[in-house]
Amino acid sequence: GDSVTQMEGPVTLSEEAFLTINCTYTATGYPSLFWYVQYPGEGLQLLLKATKADDKGSNKGFEATYRKETTSFHLEKGSVQVSDSAVYFCALNRDDKIIFGKGTRLHILP
Amino acid sequence: DTAVSQTPKYLVTQMGNDKSIKCEQNLGHDTMYWYKQDSKKFLKIMFSYNNKELIINETVPNRFSPKSPDKAHLNLHINSLELGDSAVYFCASSPGTGGWYEQYFGPGTRLTVT
Numbered sequence: 359g360d361s362v363t364q365m366e367g368p369v370t371l372s373e374e375a376f377l378t379i380n381c382t383y384t385a386t387g388y389p390s391l392f393w394y395v396q397y398p399g400e401g402l403q404l405l406l407k408a409t410k411a412d413d414k415g416s417n418k419g420f421e422a423t424y425r426k427e428t429t430s431f432h433l434e435k436g437s438v439q440v441s442d443s444a445v446y447f448c449a450l451n452r453d454d455k456i457i458f459g460k461g462t463r464l465h466i467l468p
Numbered sequence: 469d470t471a472v473s474q475t476p477k478y479l480v481t482q483m484g485n486d487k488s489i490k491c492e493q494n495l496g497h498d499t500m501y502w503y504k505q506d507s508k509k510f511l512k513i514m515f516s517y518n519n520k521e522l523i524i525n526e527t528v529p530n531r532f533s534p535k536s537p538d539k540a541h542l543n544l545h546i547n548s549l550e551l552g553d554s555a556v557y558f559c560a561s562s563p564g565t566g567g568w569y570e571q572y573f574g575p576g577t578r579l580t581v582t
Contacts, residue, residue, distance in 0.1 A: 390567045401472070401558055401573035402511075409568045445509055451567040454499065455524055458511040 360385040364448045364459035371438055372467050379433040379462050381422075381448035389450040391415075391424050391431040396445045396461070405433075405446070440466045471495050472574035474559050480580045481549055489544045489577045491559030499523075500542040501560040501571065502534060511558070517542055518565050549581045 364381040371377060383391065390409045394402040406415030411426035420435045431448060443466045448459040472493045481487050493500065501524075502514040515534045516524035522534070531547045546553060556576045562569040 392570065396509075399575075401575045402560075403573065404570040407568075407570060447511065451569075454516060454518075454562075454565040454567060454569075455513055456571060461509040461511075463509075
């Protein structure tokens with residue numbers, strides 16, 4: 359069945375460092391891909407999405423490109439801030455059912 | 469204005485009890501969902517309703533029963549609570565069915581069964 363694999367955390371970086379969180383997926387066909395972020399004590403909120411191959415989603419300095427050839431959707435940010443500390447979930451959506459990765463906790467040190 | 473709201477935010481109860489969690493969305497969306505997040509932050513879909521009709525029903529014990537009185541509400545009733553039901557339950561909504569829609573999540577209800 360469909361699945362999403364993302365790097366285990368926690369990931370700890372210093373402020374202004376470059377961030378990459380890897381995400382790969384297994385699915386037949388062409389699902390939409392998403393990154394959601396969960397700040398402490400809150401629900402998930404959409405960070406960015408891509409609905410077809412080679413699409414790039416971007417928001418708040420974060421980017422991810424839908425790579426069909428490598429079945430990947432890696433999240434990147436050039437310069438992280440303390441306020442980016444959260445749990446990040448990669449997800450795919452097929453037939454209205456979202457399948458989430460296990461989440462990656464990100465800690466940014468000042 | 470809160471887009472997706474859940475009540476209560478915290479729920480502590482004993483094994484064997486029956487409890488309900490309520491969810492309301494004011495976004496005018498057609499589709500609503502319930503998710504369970506375990507202690508390791510793993511999120512799994514439980515149910516999905518579109519226009520008050522059940523469209524996704526994952527492998528969930530039949531002690532869990534969703535009810536959608538109208539498009540804006542999706543409640544979750546849990547009978548005979550067990551220790552393993554302790555988790556954070558999230559409600560979500562989306563404009564419709566279709567894989568390209570994002571989902572909007574509520575703040576979660578932390579259920580603790582003792």
